[in-house]
Amino acid sequence: MLDENCPIEEVRALFGNDRFATEACGCRVLEASRGHAVCEFDIAGIHRNAQGGIMGGAIFTLADFALAIACNMGEQPTVAVSNTIDFMNAAKGSTLIATCEVDKSGRSLGFYTVNVTDDLGTPVAKMTATCFRRPNGA
DSSP states (O other), X not given: OBOTTOOHHHHHHHHTTOHIIIIISOOEEEEEETTEEEEEEEOOGXXXXXXXXXXXXXXXXXXXXXXXXXXXXXXXXXXXXXXXXXXXXXXXXXXXXXXXXXXXXXXXXXXXXXXXEETTOOEEEEEEEEEEEOGGGO
């Protein structure tokens, strides 16, 4: 369990082990607290599909990365069991930003919403997720 007050450097170090998100996709942690996280990546050629847009998988990865941080801060080890993402607009800026907020945090289930925008404020995607808290990290 991550202490909800642990320094951002510790959060970055731990979630740096999410190597697909951090190394392949370039995701960075900006903010982390219980039930809240903000993450971003700079849009690069690797994120683009054959038509030049941002791949849905890259957008989902950023949203899922923010979710993982928000749902594990100050909680028992938690995993997503259901995610739904709606793609709303093409990104127009140079950076994607995912902001995750808890909707309800229970003993065994948590419900979260992640909003993904670009650095110009364009709403790009919205993800809702249900997460399961593993008792004693089992």
